[in-house]
Amino acid sequence: MESHQVRILSNEKVSERYWHMIVDASDIKENVEPGQFFHFLCSNSIYPFLRRPFSVYRIDSDRNTLEFLYLVKGLGTKKMTELKAGEKIDIFGPLGTGFHLKESDSNILLLARGVGIATLAALAYKAVGKNKKVIAILSARCRNDLLAADYLTSFGVQVYKVTDEEGTSDLHKVKELINQLLIENDIHALYTCGSKRLARLMQSIGKREGLWGEIALEENMGCAMGVCFACLCHIHDGHEAKSARVCVDGPVFPLEQVILQ
Ligand SMILES: Cc1cc2nc3c(=O)[nH]c(=O)nc-3n(C[C@H](O)[C@H](O)[C@H](O)COP(=O)(O)OP(=O)(O)OC[C@H]3O[C@@H](n4cnc5c(N)ncnc54)[C@H](O)[C@@H]3O)c2cc1C
Missing domain, CATH: 2.40.30.10 (Translation factors)
Known part of the structure; x- marks a missing residue:
């Protein structure tokens, strides 16, 4: 680089x-x-x-x-x-490390909060290009902040919008929506970015359903080359927890591995 x-x-x-x-x-x-x-x-x-x-x-x-x-x-x-x-x-x-798409996964679910969609949109585009069905839940404060919705729809992503202003974005409602989507679609992988609260929800659903997934983390960054250790996060390493640098070890991590505080 x-x-x-x-x-x-x-x-x-x-x-x-x-x-x-x-x-x-x-x-x-x-x-x-x-x-x-x-x-x-x-x-x-x-x-x-x-x-x-x-x-x-x-x-x-x-x-x-x-x-x-x-x-x-x-x-x-x-x-x-x-x-x-x-x-x-x-x-x-x-x-940093980008997202992984498995050949065998034909249907994937994306959950983005706010500007988290800036990170997931490129993944959605690549996945559609590989003939995968992409479903995206976009969560934001208000409808004006659901910027990428039209762009994602334009290349075939099935988009669901939830907002604080409409009262559709609380954890319980998003969980119900995901549960419904899991019933209606044979989802194989979960990807998320933009909210630790929603990421914890994705982690628990992944664990419950036996689905793998990835999360893109955002932490305050200094050098972005792994030297300053400003962007540390914590991940499970077997039975232990260890520190990882978001800039070089991430920003994309296995969903089940990150410790979300
Ligand atoms: C991997 C990654 C990808 C991202 N992708 C996007 C994206 O696509 N779109 C988007 O909108 N946002 C993204 N973000 C978040 C974005 O980087 C921040 O919102 C942006 O840095 C804000 O900068 P600012 O100067 O406007 O805000 P500020 O809050 O003023 O500064 C932001 C950061 O700058 C650094 N900083 C500022 N002052 C100091 C100081 N005195 N000492 C030490 N550090 C300081 C810190 O890291 C601080 O958190 C991403 C973040 C990461 C880690």
């Missing part, structure tokens, strides 16, 4: 809190996999000093572009919104 100066093709506000950036990836020779991320130098000034990590939302190999969907949160992402098409941005990557 290395640092790339890529040209921004577009950087647009897509809802009240979310922006979408497309960059020219023709100089990036490494293979980029769903679940992997890039570490962005958000501005040309000294602040913010630390880079910020963003998962690839869409990998378009025909156009040689990479797309990122980002929630404007603090200084780094605010600075990113000031970048214009035609300017360059320094992105370091691709980093």
Whole structure:
């Protein structure tokens, strides 16, 4: 992996809190996999000093572009919104371990909360390309935040939307929805990102149903190269718990292995 100066093709506000950036990836020779991320130098000034990590939302190999969907949160992402098409941005990557798709799994279920869909969308696209049936539950505060729903539907994902504003996103209701989907579909694998609460639900359902799965974790990150240990999480290793670095050991981990606090 290395640092790339890529040209921004577009950087647009897509809802009240979310922006979408497309960059020219023709100089990036490494293979980029769903679940992997890039570490962005958000501005040309000294602040913010630390880079910020963003998962690839869409990998378009025909156009040689990479797309990122980002929630404007603090200084780094605010600075990113000031970048214009035609300017360059320094992105370091691709980093981390991506998602795995098993040949034998023909139906998969995705559960994303908020911007977690930015991480799962590329997986959904790849899975549909491999003729898998993809069902996605998107959970968000409000309908305006269900950004990727139309995009996912456009390439054949069966999308279910739940929101806080409509009172459809609480744990009990999401559990009922998943149980119903498991009855109606022969689900083989579970993938999740964006909420530890929902991930715990997926873990318990995976255990109950004997299904394997994966989770993409988000932790505050420093170097993203495994050196600073800022992004530690805890995973089961046999009967013991051990620390793992989200940046290099993840961000994608086996669902049953992570200890979600
Ligand atoms: C693997 C991964 C993939 C991600 N993918 C996406 C995505 O696709 N879309 C998306 O919207 N979000 C994604 N995120 C979350 C995203 O990286 C954060 O929302 C983003 O870093 C926020 O940056 P900010 O500067 O706007 O916010 P801030 O809260 O200001 O800063 C965020 C982080 O910067 C670092 N930081 C800032 N100041 C300091 C300090 N003084 N000391 C140490 N550290 C500091 C910390 O890591 C801090 O948590 C991902 C996170 C990870 C780990």
